[in-house]
Each structure stands twice: as C-alpha cells, then as structure tokens.
Amino acid sequence: MEWSEELSGGLLLAAPDAILVLDEGVIVLANDRAEELFGYPRAELLGRPVGMVFTDDSRAMHDEREPIGAVATSVRRKDGTEVPVESTSxxxxxxxxRLAVSVVRDLTDRAHAEQEKARLRAETQVHRSQRLESLGQLAGGIAHDFNNMLGVIVNYANFVIEEAESAEPDVKMIMADARQVIRAGERGTDLTHQLLAFARREVVRPQVLDLNTVIGEVEEMLRRSIGEQITLIVRPGAHLPPVTCDPGQIEQLLVNLASNARDAMPSGGNLVIDTEAHDDQVRMRVSDSGRGMAPDVVEHAFEPFFTTKASGEGTGLGLATVYGIVTQAGGEVSIASSPGLGTTVTVLLPAASGSLSAPDLSDSAPVKGRGETLLVVEDEAALRDVAGRILSGAGYRVLAAECGPEALELAAAHQGAIDLLVSDVVMPGMLGKDLAERLCVVRPETRVLYMSGYAQPVLHTHGTLDPGVALLEKPFTANDLLIAVRRRLDG
Incomplete structure (x- = not known):
C-alpha cells in the first residue's frame, strides 16, 4: 500500500513539527521535519518500529493505540543524543x-531559554548577595572608623571643658586638646570625601586641563609623602591631549596611589608615574617596585574597605576611591600585579575636545564683610549657629532661619536688602533650590550660595554642577565660608 500517495500532502510535509504515522507501532510515514529532528533519512525511518527514536521512558505510550495529550518527553537521534520534545498522539x-498519528515538537530552544532564565536568576541572586555583603562591609567599616573619630572628638572636647573650668586653666593644654578635636574632624571629613568619590556622589567641578601639569603641581608633595627611601620618577608624555577632570580629584587619586606604593615598599624602591597619548584617550600609569599582590588580592583590590594592612593602618578605601574618581570622569582603571614584581595601576581618561581652562588667580584669603545682610538657612541648629557666629564676627549682618518657610517669612518682614542667601541644599519641607527660586522672584538682586555635603539630588547630574551654581561643601572651616561668601558677593 502506497501510504505516501494517500496521506502525504503539502500541509503534512510543510508542518513545523515532526509527524510520524504509525501502523501497529511501525512508522509508515514521516515528514521532512521528522528527518531533521531524528537525524535519520526517511528511508531508514519507514518500516521501523517507533521505539527506535523514542527513549525508554516514552516508548510505552506510543505502543498504545489510544490517543494521548501533549506529553513532555524525549527522543533519541541517530547519533545517540537525546532531545527534549513534546509529543501528542x-x-x-x-x-x-486504525492508524496512530504522532506529532513531536522540538523543545530544545524552549529548554535552552529556561536554562538561560535559570542561569540569569542564579546570577542575579549571587550579585544581590555580593552587593549586600559589600554594603555590610562598607557599613561596618564606616561605623568602625567614625566610632574611633567620634571617640577622640567627644573625649578631647570633655578635656577642653574640664581644663577650662579648672581653677588654673592651662591655655596651652586647652589649645593642644582642641587641635586634637580638629584633627579628628579633618580625618572624618577626608573619609567622607573618599566615600563620596567611591560612590560617585562627590560634588566635582571638572575643567579641561593638562594631566602633565596637574602631576607636576603635586609632584613635590608626593615626594615628601613617600619618604626619602623611595625614588619618584615622573615621565610626562609629549603632545598629550587635554582631559576633562576635577584637578583636586586627580591629585587625590595620585596621593592614594602613592600612599599604597609607599606601603608596598617599606625598604625603598622606585615609584614611576608616566603619561602618554593612547588613541583617543590619555593613559597614566603609576608603577611601583614593591612586593606586589597575589591574584586573589588583585581581584578584590577595588572593593571598599578591602585591605591587607593591619588594623588601624588603613581604611581600605584608597583604590576604591581611585575607581570612583576615574569612573565618574568617564574613564577606565585597571591593576596588574604579581608577588615580588610590583604593581601597576593604569588609568585611561577620554581626551577632551575643549581648550585648556585658565587657572583661577583670585585671592583665596578671607575678606571681612562690609555690613552686607546675609540670610542663612540651615536645619541643623548647631551648624546654623556656627555659620552665624563666623559671619557675624566677620562684619556681616546675619538673619538665620531653620527652614524655607521661616526664611521667606524673615525676608518678607525685613525692610532692607538681602545681599546673599546662604542655604543648605536638602532641608525638610522645602529644598534650598525651591527657596532660592521663590526668594529671587521678590528679591531678584539677592545672590545665592548653597551649602551641602551631598548635592547630587538637587544640583547636578552625574556629579557635575549646573552652570552658575555656587556651592560650599560641608564640612567647611571659617576661612572656607568667608572666602565663598566674599566671592559670591563680588562675583
């Protein structure tokens, strides 16, 4: 009997799934897709028992003469490989x-898709766990370092009070203890800036600059910081294109790398800083001849609070800060190191299209006030009082408010001019930006100076301040505040 003449047709042969027609469990018809799926030529399929292509666990169902619904099973190809399928009879x-018609759908793509989904779910879970572990490590490191600093501040502040209240206060001892308080506060400030740089939340003021010039300006400081036992070699590349970076952050990057190199060379060695043009980027390498790092240490080198130093010898933020600075500048950073062969950190920064920025030659010495009226708005009472004392002592008239609505009420009741609004950026009830906009509508002559330790949510995107915005970063010294106020009034 010519089964192919009776039953085969365009629809059967063109079907997307493999189709087998069975008579008493023997294959009497197979379409083109069956040849592809099972790997047998049609001639080898016809007249053979269907069990030759189905695996043991699925063979039984095709021996029956009753219809079955869609069943997930597997078939065995001619080369022995098994393929997941869905079979309907x-x-x-x-x-x-009575003939049995078996439609077999290849599930390989679906299985691969499910496997890929499972793999992605597993990777996501691993990444989530790693992020949580890093956050825990970060929080633990911050708490440890700040607890140490706060312990110094609180205890030395108590010493100052006790000495000042004594019958015969020792002025020199009071001053020495006060300096300890200031020193601990400065360490806390440095740690905060490192954290912000790592998190790419530091307020940066990028400008087009020559990297060789920045290295030259910090070179002498680096020599002093690494000590006489280490030789600093600077090899500036010729015809270096400019880059767009915050020069202060580049200096911090170099100081961090030099500090790491110094610690890796306790008996002395060479520290080499070289630059050169590299395609459309500028490459800077910082290499030392120190003890180097093992591969497992290199793998974690850029993680926050990861350190191989003894307790109290480092925060573990040096390379993490470098990574944050370079990434925020749109660049790339990598590290190569081997035990006994030293370490090389390579920084690639995109070349800038603009011209070099002119240096700021303005006077940085604080200037006394000339009786101008300043509206100081800060929700932290202690900081508001500090700013008020500094400005009042410098000859300014100060109006102080806790929040935006209170500041607007003060301004409405004030009869004279308000020369400058000095406002925190993020305050409950009203943001500093909203306060400035509302105040300047009724007092367009009032200039604005913002204060903030974390200005990104309001003032800038991707770490770059909007044009025309003046910002004083917290924490600030009296000189910082007076210089910023004078520049804003005179600018």
Whole structure:
C-alpha cells in the first residue's frame, strides 16, 4: 500500500513539527521535519518500529493505540543524543484500518531559554548577595572608623571643658586638646570625601586641563609623602591631549596611589608615574617596585574597605576611591600585579575636545564683610549657629532661619536688602533650590550660595554642577565660608 500517495500532502510535509504515522507501532510515514529532528533519512525511518527514536521512558505510550495529550518527553537521534520534545498522539480511522498519528515538537530552544532564565536568576541572586555583603562591609567599616573619630572628638572636647573650668586653666593644654578635636574632624571629613568619590556622589567641578601639569603641581608633595627611601620618577608624555577632570580629584587619586606604593615598599624602591597619548584617550600609569599582590588580592583590590594592612593602618578605601574618581570622569582603571614584581595601576581618561581652562588667580584669603545682610538657612541648629557666629564676627549682618518657610517669612518682614542667601541644599519641607527660586522672584538682586555635603539630588547630574551654581561643601572651616561668601558677593 502506497501510504505516501494517500496521506502525504503539502500541509503534512510543510508542518513545523515532526509527524510520524504509525501502523501497529511501525512508522509508515514521516515528514521532512521528522528527518531533521531524528537525524535519520526517511528511508531508514519507514518500516521501523517507533521505539527506535523514542527513549525508554516514552516508548510505552506510543505502543498504545489510544490517543494521548501533549506529553513532555524525549527522543533519541541517530547519533545517540537525546532531545527534549513534546509529543501528542491521535488515533485515526482510515479505509486501511486504525492508524496512530504522532506529532513531536522540538523543545530544545524552549529548554535552552529556561536554562538561560535559570542561569540569569542564579546570577542575579549571587550579585544581590555580593552587593549586600559589600554594603555590610562598607557599613561596618564606616561605623568602625567614625566610632574611633567620634571617640577622640567627644573625649578631647570633655578635656577642653574640664581644663577650662579648672581653677588654673592651662591655655596651652586647652589649645593642644582642641587641635586634637580638629584633627579628628579633618580625618572624618577626608573619609567622607573618599566615600563620596567611591560612590560617585562627590560634588566635582571638572575643567579641561593638562594631566602633565596637574602631576607636576603635586609632584613635590608626593615626594615628601613617600619618604626619602623611595625614588619618584615622573615621565610626562609629549603632545598629550587635554582631559576633562576635577584637578583636586586627580591629585587625590595620585596621593592614594602613592600612599599604597609607599606601603608596598617599606625598604625603598622606585615609584614611576608616566603619561602618554593612547588613541583617543590619555593613559597614566603609576608603577611601583614593591612586593606586589597575589591574584586573589588583585581581584578584590577595588572593593571598599578591602585591605591587607593591619588594623588601624588603613581604611581600605584608597583604590576604591581611585575607581570612583576615574569612573565618574568617564574613564577606565585597571591593576596588574604579581608577588615580588610590583604593581601597576593604569588609568585611561577620554581626551577632551575643549581648550585648556585658565587657572583661577583670585585671592583665596578671607575678606571681612562690609555690613552686607546675609540670610542663612540651615536645619541643623548647631551648624546654623556656627555659620552665624563666623559671619557675624566677620562684619556681616546675619538673619538665620531653620527652614524655607521661616526664611521667606524673615525676608518678607525685613525692610532692607538681602545681599546673599546662604542655604543648605536638602532641608525638610522645602529644598534650598525651591527657596532660592521663590526668594529671587521678590528679591531678584539677592545672590545665592548653597551649602551641602551631598548635592547630587538637587544640583547636578552625574556629579557635575549646573552652570552658575555656587556651592560650599560641608564640612567647611571659617576661612572656607568667608572666602565663598566674599566671592559670591563680588562675583
């Protein structure tokens, strides 16, 4: 009987799934897709028992003469490989008797897709766990370092009070203890800036600059910081294109790398800083001849608070800060190191399209006030009082407010001019930016100076301040505040 003439047709042969027609469990018809799926030529399929292509666990269902619904199973190809499939069987009455029609759908792509989804879910879970572990490590490191600093501040402040209240206060001892308080506060400030740089939340003021010039300006400081036992070699590349960076952050990057190199060379060695043009980037390498790092240490080198130094010898933020600075500048950073062969940190920064920025030659010495009226708005009472004392002592008239609505009420009741608004950026009830906009509508002559330790949510995007915005970073000294106020009034 010519089964192919009776049953095969365009629809059967063009079907996207493999189709087998069975008579008493023997294959009497197979379409093109069956040849592809099972790996047998049609001639080798016809007349053979269906069990030759189905695996043991699925063979039984095709021996039956009853229809079955869609069942996930597997078939075995001619080369022995197993393929996941979905099989559906139906029984058809024909003039030649009852025949079974088996439709077999290849599930390989679906299985791969499910495997990929499972892999991605597993990777996501691992990444989430790693992020949580890093956050825990970060929080623990911050708490440890700040607890130490706060312990110094609180205790030395108590010493100052006790000495000042004594019958015969020792002025020199009071001054020495006060300096300890200031020193601990400065360490806290440095740690905060490192954290912000790592998190790419530091307020930066990028400008087009020559990297060789920045290295030259910090070179002498680096020599002093690494000590006489280490030789600093600077090899500036010729015809270096400018880059767009915050020069202060580049200096911090170099200081961090030099500090790490110094610690890696306790008996002395060479520290080499070289630059050169590299395609459309500028490459800077900082190499030392120190003890180097093992591969497992290199793998974690840029993680926050990861350090191989003894307790109290480092925060573990040096390379993490470098990574944050370079990434925020749109660059790339990598590290190569081997035990006994030293370490090389390579920084790639995109070349700038603009011209070099002119240096700021303005006087940085604080200037006394000339009786101008300043509206100081800060929700932290202690800091508001500090700013008020500094400005009042410098000859300014100060109006102080805790929040935006209170500041607007003060301004409405004030009869004279308000020369400058000095406002925190983020305050409850009203943001500093909203306060400035509302105040300047009724007092367009009032200039604005913002204060903030974390200005990104309001003032800038991707770490860059909007044009025309003046910002004083917290924490600030009296000189910082007076210089910023004078520049804003005179600018």
């Amino acid at each position: 139906a029984v058809v009455d024909t003039p030649h008797g």
